[in-house]
Amino acid sequence: MGDCISVRVLLMLLALISYLISLTFNILALFGPWTGAFMQTTQYVLSKSTTHLTPDRWVLFLWDVLNVWLIGMFIYLIHNLRRREAYTWMYTTPAVLPYGFYLSWIVNSILNMAWLFLYDKDFCVCHRKMVPTLLITALQAISNCVIIMFSCCGLVVYGAWLHKYHNNDLWLIRILVQNGVALYATWWAVATFLHLTVVLDHQTPIPKTDAAIMVLVLLQLGLIGWFVIENWYLDKHVRYILTVYPVVILVLAASVANPATPGTHIDIMSAVILAITSVIFIVRIIMVLWKHKNKPLYGEEELRSPVDIARTQKLIFM
Template identity: 30%
Template sequence: MDSRDKAVLGLTIASPLVLIVTVVFNALSTIPTGNGDIFISNQVNLSAKYETDLTPDNYAFSIWSLIYVWQLAWIVYALTTICRRNIKGRVLLNPIVLPIWFYVSWIFSCIFNISWLFMFDREFLVGAFIVILLYALTGYAAMGFQAIATEKSKDEVRKYNSELELNVIYVIVQNGLATLFSWITIATFLSLSIALAYHNGGSMSVQDASTLSLSLLLVVVIVWSILENTVFFKYAHAIYAWYGVLVWAGIAILVKNYDIDNPNTPLTITIIGVGLVCFVIKVIVHYNRRHTLKSHILSNKVAALTTAM
């Protein structure tokens, strides 16, 4: 086992410990009475103190249960690859679909997660925005490294493991990570609106800060939809979770902040609608590409048989 393989093994074993520490700090930050020297306040009180038109209704935060279950699921999957073997050796290493840089980026995202808890707890609003932005970016970097590794190794996964193994990677690993980091993306725009509206008395009104943040979120959704169906299709073709998260968050924002006289209400409705349209577009693009690929493969087989005859 070379140094790379040892690093992958070590990082895989360390990943549940990193998740446990992250979950513990997040749980402590939500204790209603605060907890002395660790956190001064708690997330519930701070969320109520710094409300904007992006603040979702309380029920929306139940998504964290799904997020943590999904994170645990991909970590359990990763641990099983240490024990399971194929004809080339450990499934973990043959091929590597959770590479070193995936783990490094993911661990940094967990560090930024915990750092954000302290920043927001101390009410460093601009600092909290910067840290949660880094949390999202390192998370997407982790997803990128994983998606590239999977795309590069998918034929080996099918050959030495199975098609089921590849689908498990798509569903549990990729969509599990997408659920977390798409939620954090929305939280990042919420944090931006808070920083703009409340830092040093606020450089913008709550409504204007919310409008800017919602508009940027809408731009990101549209741009990403274009990119994932073109340039990044082969890496992101199996990831659908972020549209579910977007609609979930959008409806929760609408439930809490609905006001027909507030321009952010129709803007939020637009985001929900665009999210649904982007989801449908992706389904259509995915279906057409798979159909085209199958037709191409069938044509090649027919041509090969014809030549052989």
């Protein structure tokens, strides 16, 4: 057990350090050549990759909200290192966030730094690196989904026990961890769609208007598909994750409001999808509130101790 505790602490600290390093590089990217690490500023690159869907710059405040949220998450996780339960330390029994959670986070931070350097060179050297950058952007979104998966698996296993004995921690994990990472994942998923538009504009003969329409259709289909999956297939896993739609709503609103993009029927289509997404979000909130009251996830079933449960888990989920 002592070895498990040491490994978990090490992975948690490595995840935090990797996140702080990637955050530092993101800040350095804002200053570009002045830092010696980047060839140009992030805003300059954004100005050179404008498409019909490029959002206005005010939406970048989401990045600040996201980082504050994730820092809050890590503060909570580090705080748990000093909390002890009757069985053992709270962060290891129950291990709501398993080894896979921290390993996935480290991979995600590495991908984030790789994306920064590739994106920096996309428009300074040539356009040939745009596809690899698009792939890394998509991998960032996927790795975030893997992080959410590990957190959801942990709550499925230990959620009933937390609900009975540590309900505050249950809600903190839902709010700080699951919704924080979902916000992060959605940001990168939307970034993937926007970068796909850039690739289609610069590396294919597809007209820019058609490329924008294609990406908007894919985005709308993805949102509808996720709405169906989260409400009817993964409800017990993701019921209280609500930060997906606000990100899409704000990015679409910033896209419509961007004065740098030409006013075409793309704006009308974006506004329609914005309205549909807003309605879906309202319906989602109503459904979650109704299910919370009428279909609670946890009943009065007999609970096993976290120690007994941990013995049945595979290593990556421990």
